[in-house]
Amino acid sequence: MNETPHVETTLLSSAHPYISKHISCFSVFVSVALVVVGIAAIILALDLNTAPSTLSMVLLTVGTIFLLIALYRLFWRSKELVYTPTGSSISEGSCYWDVSDLQELSRLLEQSDFASTAPLTVKLSGNVRLDYILSKDRKFAAVQLFRFVPYVYEPVSQVYYYTGEVAEAFVHRFFHKNF
Numbered sequence: 001m002n003e004t005p006h007v008e009t010t011l012l013s014s015a016h017p018y019i020s021k022h023i024s025c026f027s028v029f030v031s032v033a034l035v036v037v038g039i040a041a042i043i044l045a046l047d048l049n050t051a052p053s054t055l056s057m058v059l060l061t062v063g064t065i066f067l068l069i070a071l072y073r074l075f076w077r078s079k080e081l082v083y084t085p086t087g088s089s090i091s092e093g094s095c096y097w098d099v100s101d102l103q104e105l106s107r108l109l110e111q112s113d114f115a116s117t118a119p120l121t122v123k124l125s126g127n128v129r130l131d132y133i134l135s136k137d138r139k140f141a142a143v144q145l146f147r148f149v150p151y152v153y154e155p156v157s158q159v160y161y162y163t164g165e166v167a168e169a170f171v172h173r174f175f176h177k178n179f
Contacts, residue, residue, distance in 0.1 A: 016142060016161060019090065024080045031074040038066030081133070088137040095174070096126035102156070105130065105145055109160050114169035129153050134171060141167040
């Protein structure tokens with residue numbers, strides 16, 4: 001029986017020198033706007049002494065919700081990964097295949113053979129998972145294969161990094177319909 005080598009690092013735990021974490025100006029701007037709207041709603045609710053108490057309670061609730069959403073966005077959603085050579089933001093994801101496709105997927109990734117036309121059908125769930133990090137401009141890709149063993153996906157490949165035309169070929173081969 002052919003055993004796969006044990007792989008220590010995983011895609012999200014490994015760092016690449018061309019990936020950095022930046023603060024998203026757009027996210028900070030949206031958070032500040034939500035804070036302003038939330039504070040305005042609370043002040044308006046406290047100012048409405050003569051208005052019906054239902055309107056004051058609704059404004060107070062809406063203001064509080066806006067403030068909580070703003071704090072969440074500011075502290076946990078304001079950072080983004082960026083591919084530094086191009087300044088393009090990075091997205092993460094996973095896609096799945098049947099275990100029968102594992103050998104062909106491993107070969108494609110190892111040899112960077114993305115011109116191959118071998119049929120590989122992406123599934124909604126499966127025993128083989130491909131985790132990926134892609135830059136929006138398609139100039140960078142980092143991928144790793146995992147296989148499901150009872151209760152957990154375990155890595156079965158190293159982390160592969162592709163840049164330039166090879167990354168574009170990878171994106172076209174696997175995500176031309178979805179990306």
